[in-house]
Amino acid sequence: MKKLLSDVISTLPSSEYIGKEDPEILSVEMDNREVKPGSLFICVRGFTVDGHTFAPDAVKRGAAALVTEERLDVNVPQVVVKDTRRAMAIIASAFFDYPTASMNLIGITGTNGKTTTSHLIEKVLADAGVNTGLIGTMYTRFDGRVQDVKNTTPESLPLQKTFYNMKEHGVETAVMEVSSHALEMGRVRGIHYDTAVFTNLSQDHLDYHGTMEEYLHAKGLLFSQLGNGYSADRQPLAILNGDDEATRKLLVMTAAPVLTYGIDSDADIKAADVVYDERGASFTVHTPEKALPVQLNMVGKFSVYNALAAIAAVRSTGIALEQVVKSLEEVRGVSGRMEKITDPHHPFTVLVDYAHTPDSLENVLTAIRGFARGKILTVVGCGGDRDRTKRPKMAGIAEKLSDYVYLTSDNPRSEDPVQILSDMEKGLKKDHYAIISDRRKAIEAAVREAGDKDVILVAGKGHETYQIIGDKTYDFDDRAVAKEAVEALMGHE
Ligand SMILES: CC(=O)N[C@H]1[C@@H](OP(=O)(O)OP(=O)(O)OC[C@H]2O[C@@H](n3ccc(=O)[nH]c3=O)[C@H](O)[C@@H]2O)O[C@H](CO)[C@@H](O)[C@@H]1O[C@H](C)C(=O)N[C@@H](C)C(=O)N[C@H](CCC(=O)O)C(=O)O
Numbered sequence: 138m139k140k141l142l143s144d145v146i147s148t149l150p151s152s153e154y155i156g157k158e159d160p161e162i163l164s165v166e167m168d169n170r171e172v173k174p175g176s177l178f179i180c181v182r183g184f185t186v187d188g189h190t191f192a193p194d195a196v197k198r199g200a201a202a203l204v205t206e207e208r209l210d211v212n213v214p215q216v217v218v219k220d221t222r223r224a225m226a227i228i229a230s231a232f233f234d235y236p237t238a239s240m241n242l243i244g245i246t247g248t249n250g251k252t253t254t255s256h257l258i259e260k261v262l263a264d265a266g267v268n269t270g271l272i273g274t275m276y277t278r279f280d281g282r283v284q285d286v287k288n289t290t291p292e293s294l295p296l297q298k299t300f301y302n303m304k305e306h307g308v309e310t311a312v313m314e315v316s317s318h319a320l321e322m323g324r325v326r327g328i329h330y331d332t333a334v335f336t337n338l339s340q341d342h343l344d345y346h347g348t349m350e351e352y353l354h355a356k357g358l359l360f361s362q363l364g365n366g367y368s369a370d371r372q373p374l375a376i377l378n379g380d381d382e383a384t385r386k387l388l389v390m391t392a393a394p395v396l397t398y399g400i401d402s403d404a405d406i407k408a409a410d411v412v413y414d415e416r417g418a419s420f421t422v423h424t425p426e427k428a429l430p431v432q433l434n435m436v437g438k439f440s441v442y443n444a445l446a447a448i449a450a451v452r453s454t455g456i457a458l459e460q461v462v463k464s465l466e467e468v469r470g471v472s473g474r475m476e477k478i479t480d481p482h483h484p485f486t487v488l489v490d491y492a493h494t495p496d497s498l499e500n501v502l503t504a505i506r507g508f509a510r511g512k513i514l515t516v517v518g519c520g521g522d523r524d525r526t527k528r529p530k531m532a533g534i535a536e537k538l539s540d541y542v543y544l545t546s547d548n549p550r551s552e553d554p555v556q557i558l559s560d561m562e563k564g565l566k567k568d569h570y571a572i573i574s575d576r577r578k579a580i581e582a583a584v585r586e587a588g589d590k591d592v593i594l595v596a597g598k599g600h601e602t603y604q605i606i607g608d609k610t611y612d613f614d615d616r617a618v619a620k621e622a623v624e625a626l627m628g629h630e
Pocket residue numbers: 167168169170180181182183184185186187188191287288289290291292316317318319
């Protein structure tokens with residue numbers, strides 16, 4: 138890839154150019170350690186360090202030019218802008234040839250259900266023969282390639298590079314999770330979404346957004362920006378959850394046509410006669426054209442919402458509803474979401490789930506309550522360096538909907554695990570709980586104490602294969618740990 142600096146920055150709304158030459162740019166980098174001769178190095182003032190301090194090293198490594206927020210004393214051209222992180226989104230899009238301008242793109246936002254819904258959409262599209270790309274919490278996936286990700290919604294630079302690579306591999310439609318952090322920080326600036334999906338809004342990330350209003354505002358950016366810069370032949374579509382209160386506010390934020398889905402409200406795509414059982418949910422899906430029976434193999438009301446959102450999201454592709462329903466019925470679940478660790482021959486059931494918000498915990502436990510024939514034992518913790526106010530709420534919900542609770546550590550990160558557990562404990566009223574900070578020991582205790590027909594829910598870390606304690610990341614997988622605990626117990630009997 139080779140571009141002139143003037144071309145890469147041509148769409149920046151305002152910038153000051155310091156220098157006389159117009160160097161060739163061979164790569165764009167935000168980390169000095171990645172800089173090679175010919176790189177454009179963007180100095181980002183981060184939450185932990187200031188990228189400007191790495192500018193001299195970047196120049197030493199051969200940077201052809203810098204993007205900065207202040208004039209630096211260096212001997213390469215500088216582009217000075219107000220906000221380098223936001224400028225980076227525009228620069229990255231230009232450097233990678235505006236990949237989303239010619240790609241069908243579905244963005245999903247909301248507190249819970251983004252990963253699940255994006256996987257459902259990916260499955261429906263792939264079954265229909267559409268070359269599909271996926272970007273989200275677990276990985277980036279296209280053309281049989283799976284790449285690790287650092288964020289649910291990557292920073293603009295890696296994100297635009299991924300879109301570029303997707304285009305190179307013939308991806309026609311990409312489906313991606315769009316986090317509130319990404320919307321607020323401008324990671325998705327300059328991206329053309331064709332379809333924007335809203336799952337739901339409940340408490341999370343108040344450490345970052347401050348209030349629920351600000352959190353909703355961040356999510357709303359996906360809808361208020363939807364359709365910006367479109368031509369008449371590319372009609373955007375907003376897909377909103379008719380049962381969620383926040384939808385009323387999103388409706389007035391978007392200029393795009395709206396399609397709603399719901400169970401309780403009078404939505405465009407509606408599930409009626411829903412029956413829940415241990416295996417999943419059956420219902421009739423009503424669309425403006427036809428109605429069809431659905432037998433979903435994922436449990437709980439929340440799974441019906443995710444399926445409806447997926448049905449609505451693929452509607453504009455013209456795939457027949459029968460085919461969409463067939464694909465959805467084949468899905469047995471998404472990794473780390475209500476994943477069953479035990480077999481039918483085990484006396485009790487262990488489920489690993491990614492519920493890490495009050496609402497998701499309430500949803501999964503309500504679903505389990507619906508089919509559990511014995512007691513419910515919940516093992517749960519809360520992440521450090523994240524919204525502290527959700528801690529007592531999650532503990533209270535676990536207590537209300539379980540028979541016994543093991544409060545344990547999630548990813549404590551830089552926080553004291555004991556303090557996190559004490560924050561959680563404040564939400565408990567009864568004494569049906571134990572505090573076992575060591576997550577492995579907590580899972581083992583639950584497995585040891587489970588009786589016949591009981592259900593153990595291990596919540597919060599789902600697909601994660603690590604635990605972050607302090608600044609160290611250790612191998613840890615709830616599913617493997619639970620399996621080992623069950624096998625050890627069964628071996629002793
Ligand atoms: C709070 C937050 O969002 N932080 C994000 C931010 O990191 P940061 O600003 O702290 O980065 P920094 O370490 O200060 O570095 C600043 C600059 O210096 C550069 N640098 C740094 C060190 C060095 O030696 N050389 C160097 O050049 C860095 O490359 C960077 O350009 O920018 C990074 C690069 O884009 C992100 O990866 C990082 O996400 C962190 C990992 C994170 O945990 N974010 C969470 C809160 C988040 O965004 N979550 C949402 C999902 C939430 C949900 O929906 O549940 C997500 O989309 O992932």
